[in-house]
Amino acid sequence: MQKITIEDLAQPTATPDKTTGRTLILNNAARLFRTKGYAATSLRDLAAACNMKAGSIYYHFESKDAIVAEVLRIGVAQVYEEVRRVTTELGEQASSDDLIYAAVLAHLKSLHDSIDYTSANIRIFGQVPPEVRQTHLPLRTEYEGYWQRLIEQCNQKGAFSSQRNLRLASFFLLGLMNSTLEWFQPNKTSIADIGLEITTIFIHGMGDTVNTSVQHSQ
Amino acid sequence: MQKITIEDLAQPTATPDKTTGRTLILNNAARLFRTKGYAATSLRDLAAACNMKAGSIYYHFESKDAIVAEVLRIGVAQVYEEVRRVTTELGEQASSDDLIYAAVLAHLKSLHDSIDYTSANIRIFGQVPPEVRQTHLPLRTEYEGYWQRLIEQCNQKGAFSSQRNLRLASFFLLGLMNSTLEWFQPNKTSIADIGLEITTIFIHGMGDTVNTSVQHSQ
DNA sequence: GTCTATAATATGATAGAC
DNA sequence: GTCTATCATATTATAGAC
Numbered sequence: 109m110q111k112i113t114i115e116d117l118a119q120p121t122a123t124p125d126k127t128t129g130r131t132l133i134l135n136n137a138a139r140l141f142r143t144k145g146y147a148a149t150s151l152r153d154l155a156a157a158c159n160m161k162a163g164s165i166y167y168h169f170e171s172k173d174a175i176v177a178e179v180l181r182i183g184v185a186q187v188y189e190e191v192r193r194v195t196t197e198l199g200e201q202a203s204s205d206d207l208i209y210a211a212v213l214a215h216l217k218s219l220h221d222s223i224d225y226t227s228a229n230i231r232i233f234g235q236v237p238p239e240v241r242q243t244h245l246p247l248r249t250e251y252e253g254y255w256q257r258l259i260e261q262c263n264q265k266g267a268f269s270s271q272r273n274l275r276l277a278s279f280f281l282l283g284l285m286n287s288t289l290e291w292f293q294p295n296k297t298s299i300a301d302i303g304l305e306i307t308t309i310f311i312h313g314m315g316d317t318v319n320t321s322v323q324h325s326q
Numbered sequence: 327m328q329k330i331t332i333e334d335l336a337q338p339t340a341t342p343d344k345t346t347g348r349t350l351i352l353n354n355a356a357r358l359f360r361t362k363g364y365a366a367t368s369l370r371d372l373a374a375a376c377n378m379k380a381g382s383i384y385y386h387f388e389s390k391d392a393i394v395a396e397v398l399r400i401g402v403a404q405v406y407e408e409v410r411r412v413t414t415e416l417g418e419q420a421s422s423d424d425l426i427y428a429a430v431l432a433h434l435k436s437l438h439d440s441i442d443y444t445s446a447n448i449r450i451f452g453q454v455p456p457e458v459r460q461t462h463l464p465l466r467t468e469y470e471g472y473w474q475r476l477i478e479q480c481n482q483k484g485a486f487s488s489q490r491n492l493r494l495a496s497f498f499l500l501g502l503m504n505s506t507l508e509w510f511q512p513n514k515t516s517i518a519d520i521g522l523e524i525t526t527i528f529i530h531g532m533g534d535t536v537n538t539s540v541q542h543s544q
Numbered sequence: 545g546t547c548t549a550t551a552a553t554a555t556g557a558t559a560g561a562c
Numbered sequence: 563g564t565c566t567a568t569c570a571t572a573t574t575a576t577a578g579a580c
């Protein structure tokens with residue numbers, strides 16, 4: 109569980125800082141949706157944040173719904189791609205501890221690297237117009253399924269007690285990781301430390317008397 | 327960990343079904359805020375759900391902010407009171423396993439009993455006007471502190487490895503429990519089973535080879 | 545305790561100049 | 563690619579009848 113460090117996680121799909129029209133609008137939209145909510149973010153607010161006027165936005169997007177749909181998509185796609193990348197890189201023969209730790213760290217790092225998009229996704233998913241939500245749902249479900257299969261793979265390697273409910277376990281782990289968006293403070297504990305703590309508790313629990321889970325895989 | 331069952335948890339402060347003015351407005355407001363968000367819920371929507379006209383709401387509340395402030399307060403207070411009640415009832419000499427299981431079950435049951443209020447609280451907290459949020463924050467922080475002290479008590483009884491970060495642990499447990507609001511389906515797994523699974527994983531982890539955590543405390 | 549009517553303002557979206 | 567101006571509609575909140 110020490111092979112992958114936070115420096116090893118590249119950022120091929122990280123949010124670009126480009127200040128051109130479309131990307132600028134999306135970045136500001138993600139931030140405003142996250143902080144103010146979907147309905148409370150007016151196109152005048154958004155335009156002002158981009159140093160534009162409201163009418164100009166319609167050159168780049170056909171509607172407010174089109175903007176929020178793209179913000180939602182990016183919020184999942186960034187994380188999904190990164191988690192898939194590091195787990196694929198580890199390969200089939202990796203240990204369960206290594207797989208889970210790498211996936212947890214990739215999810216957490218990506219989540220906080222693109223925090224405006226990922227936090228907006230989680231916060232406003234339930235608020236967007238039903239058509240937008242229905243269009244977005246399959247991508248969410250697909251990513252949840254990716255984690256379910258990851259947990260099942262680890263189970264088949266004998267990593268878990270047969271008493272555990274695997275469907276619940278993947279919901280627990282995702283919910284736990286995503287909740288970091290609401291309380292994480294960079295100056296208190298690093299993402300790498302939080303990832304290690306989450307992995308350790310998930311596999312061994314709070315009461316584990318083994319020295320640490322890091323030494324576990326050595 | 328078998329002493330407390332889901333039937334033992336009374337509901338002294340559960341949301342009343344009264345259809346009188348003020349309570350009717352609050353119940354409908356909680357439901358609409360939860361499903362549509364804060365800004366997207368208009369006072370016309372709310373009045374229509376109460377079979378009223380928009381103007382009539384101002385007889386019961388002085389503003390939309392006053393309504394949402396009360397919805398937020400109830401969302402935390404219901405859960406807080408119930409968790410405090412069952413942990414106080416168990417007393418100081420209870421085992422760590424019993425304490426955590428009872429608190430987890432009380433939190434989960436209360437969360438889903440008053441789901442419109444609790445889910446609204448979690449979903450719209452970040453969207454309400456800053457003054458409302460600041461007024462509500464101390465109650466949230468106090469409840470989080472209650473869990474931190476509970477975890478610390480269990481730690482002093484020797485329940486946890488000294489390697490674990492107790493501050494993170496309470497955030498993990500709260501985030502994990504609250505995430506059930508987004509995916510819980512009553513026909514798949516009961517709240518009691520989810521509570522047992524959460525407690526077991528939190529204390530012993532997914533890889534625990536002990537038969538079950540229930541037999542643990544016998 | 546609920547109604548109607550209305551004031552004052554904000555919203556998403558469009559049309560057409562530059 | 564951005565602007566101004568505007569349409570049609572929706573919003574919170576108030577005043578006063580019943």
